[in-house]
Amino acid sequence: MGLGAVRRTALVTGAAGFLGSHLCERLLGEGFEVVGIDNLMTGDLTNLESARKSPYFHFEIGDVREPIRVYAELVFNLACPASPRHYQDDPYATLTSSVFGAQRLVEMARGRRCTIIHASTSEVYGDPTVHPQPETYWGNVNPVGERSCYDEGKRCAETLLFDARRRWHVDARIVRIFNTYGPRMAFDDGRVVSNFITQALTGLPLTIFGDGSQSRSFCYVDDLIEGLVRTARLDALDGPMNLGNPGELTIGELAQLVIELTGSKTLLVRKALPQDDPQQRKPDITRAKREIGFLPQIDIRAGLTRTIDDFAQRLASIASQRQERARHEHAVAIEMSPMPLAKLANAIDASSEEIRSCGDAHRLGDRMRASQRFVRVSDSLDVIARRLSEAWLVYEGLTVGITLRAFTQQLADLVAQLLDAQRSNDSVRIADLLEYEMLPLLVRCRALAAP
Ligand code: UDP
Secondary structure, X not given: OOOOOOOOEEEEEOOOOHHHHHHHHHHHHOOOEEEEEEOOOOOOHHHHOOHHHOOOEEEEEOOOOOOOOOOOOEEEEOOOOOOHHHHHHOHHHHHHHHHHHHHHHHHHHOOOOOEEEEEEXXXXXXXXXXXXXXXXXXXXXXXXXXXXXXXHHHHHHHHHHHXXXXXXXOEEEEEXXXXXXXXXXXXXXXXXXXXXXXXXXXXXXXXEEOOOOOEEEOEEHHHHHHHHHHHHHOOOOOOOEEEOOOOEEEHHHHHHHHHHHHOOOOOEEEEOOOOOOOOOOOEOOHHHHHHHOOOOOOOHHHHHHHHHHHHHHHHHHHHHHHHHHHHHHHHHHHHHOOHHHHHHHHHHHHHHHHHHHHHHHHHHOOHHHHHHXXXXXXXXXXXXXXXXXXHHHHHOOOHHHHHHHHHHHHHHHHHHHHHHHHHOOOHXXXXXXXXXXXXXXXXXXXXXXOO
């Protein structure tokens, strides 16, 4: 029991993230007073809508790299961007959040009765040469690659916490979390599960990095949270402990499963494999079974089905909000001056077919037709660019104007990429850029300009 408090207090750092928000809800359900901290670098306050309804939940915008002033008996340290896209966006913040965050928690816990459950990661094993990975495996990590800010940051945090255990008897417990998925994952975190589900539900091709033969083992969020809570209930835990679901599948198999469960008719598209992407990953959970009776309950089909339902609901609500906003803005814009938007719509209609046929010619390797079409597409993109800037000049100040301006920038970037691909005679890239980047951009522009 906390000093003077009726309820035990738990601090969750990274509370507004995917795992953090689920954990806060679970702890509230267990009768804890919960303090959540998040700097909102990748967290999202809407994740906390449900937790914030509880009078026992307290949220603070704060950074774990700053001194922490909360008195809590139990600390769950989840504060760190965790998806490759997010952690590579700001590698400095990623590494310092891991290492300085752990340091702050040690400062807070030294000399107090406080248990820290630190979220480490399967990334400490890097691209493993031992399969499945037991806790005794030391890993195979590149110290200077694109993933290093996360991998090495987490490894260094483990070192720091273990030294604090030895030197000051800080009760720091380390769990190594393997790929986890479930409702509330961010649409744009770039992770494979969120990407595939969003793509399948919106009719975009599923992006397979490499040949799709690399494997991962996916754990449903409720199982993972159960593991965290059980770890906290132990009297003591020495040494790190894996938490994850050992059910392993290749990324190609995952794509097929998502297509099947969403009933999507979409295709697959190959993209380059990111640097240092681990070829295989599967937790050895012998230790977690022994220590906390950990046994994941939700298999991948059941978990994906729940996750797909959640994504579908959230996408539908975003779409209806957007439509409502677009209807409103369109009405205002039309009232001001209908002409430039109508001209833009005409220019897009005239070009879309051209673009499609240019993409086909490039894909079929029809060189002659492809280069004729490319010239025509460049001309029509020029016209669209002119119409776009005409339109945003008129609507400057309204959100429509700002959106059109962003489209202008994206169009210019895409045209630069297209010219680059043309210079290196890269037909596949031209076709991909036209089909997957240019056409969707024009569809969005067209929706805004639709009379
Ligand atoms: N991946 C993919 N398509 C995507 C996103 C990811 O094929 O749209 C692959 C990625 O290259 C990796 C695996 O899926 O091999 C898992 O990636 P994720 O980013 O979800 O997690 P991590 O690499 O950290 O395990």
